[in-house]
Amino acid sequence: MADYKPNSGPPKHEMAYFPDMCSALPSSSSEFRKVLWTGLYSQVVLMTIPVGGDIGDEVHTVDQALTFTSGKGKATINGKDQDVKAGDLMVVPAGTQHQFVNTGPTPLILYTIYSPAEHAPTTVHHTKEQGDKEEDEGIDEAPEWARKSKKENEDAGLVKLSGKY
Numbered sequence: 388m389a390d391y392k393p394n395s396g397p398p399k400h401e402m403a404y405f406p407d408m409c410s411a412l413p414s415s416s417s418e419f420r421k422v423l424w425t426g427l428y429s430q431v432v433l434m435t436i437p438v439g440g441d442i443g444d445e446v447h448t449v450d451q452a453l454t455f456t457s458g459k460g461k462a463t464i465n466g467k468d469q470d471v472k473a474g475d476l477m478v479v480p481a482g483t484q485h486q487f488v489n490t491g492p493t494p495l496i497l498y499t500i501y502s503p504a505e506h507a508p509t510t511v512h513h514t515k516e517q518g519d520k521e522e523d524e525g526i527d528e529a530p531e532w533a534r535k536s537k538k539e540n541e542d543a544g545l546v547k548l549s550g551k552y
Contacts, residue, residue, distance in 0.1 A: 395508050397532045397545055398426050400552050405431075408498060409456050409474075416496050420512040423498070425533055427540050430504035436460065436495040440515065441488040451479040453499040459491030471495075504529035 394403075403424045416435045423431045436442060436458075444463075455475045462469045462477055463486040471477060471487070479485045489495035507527050512518035521527040532545075540546045 393422050393509050394425060396530075398424070400550075403431075409454075416494070418511050418513050419515050420506070420510060420518050422506050422508055422510040425504050425506075425508035425530070427503075427533060427535070427545060428537075429500055429502040430506065430508075430529070430533070431498060431500055432506060432510075433498050434496070436487060436489040436497075438489055438492060438494060440495075441486060443515065443519065444484065444486040446482060446484050447479070447501070447505055448481055449505050450481050450502045451485075451499055451505075452502075453477045453479070453487070453497050455495065455497045458489060458493050458495035460495040461488045461490050462486070463488075504533035508533075 405423060416433055418433070419435060419437075421433045423433055425431075434442070453476070455471050455473055455477075457473050460471045462471050463484075464477070464479060465484050469477070470490075487495070487497075506529060508530055510521075510527050512521065512527075518527065535543075537546065544552075
């Protein structure tokens with residue numbers, strides 16, 4: 388995964404392969420947020436929440452599924468608390484308040500799938516503060532091509548049921 392370069396434009400019709408996502412992340416993840424891949428209808432993002440850290444209390448206008456790969460934490464979803472650990476999956480529907488706090492002695496590492504995309508396709512935030520600043524300044528926004536409808540993408544030839552491009 389170290390040499391994988393995220394796509395900056397609409398994805399090519401080819402595989403994006405990330406080996407050992409559930410077993411090798413603790414040794415290879417250090418950024419608070421790193422976009423791995425952005426599609427027409429979803430986005431894969433790697434996150435590392437430092438010891439004692441959190442993602443911030445937030446609400447997105449997109450759905451989010453989070454898979455925890457290392458560490459321990461507390462999820463608060465719409466006022467309800469749930470302990471989370473490596474191997475757990477948490478789904479946060481669009482428009483739902485959520486917060487994740489690292490409660491363990493090691494980084495809380497996860498990958499999340501947003502649907503549709505939430506961040507710029509080449510986003511790398513080394514810290515939560517950098518991420519907050521870029522979001523507040525409108526720098527970290529999902530691209531226009533990831534906000535189009537199925538019909539718009541089909542009409543533009545980006546999606547063909549034949550699978551031939």
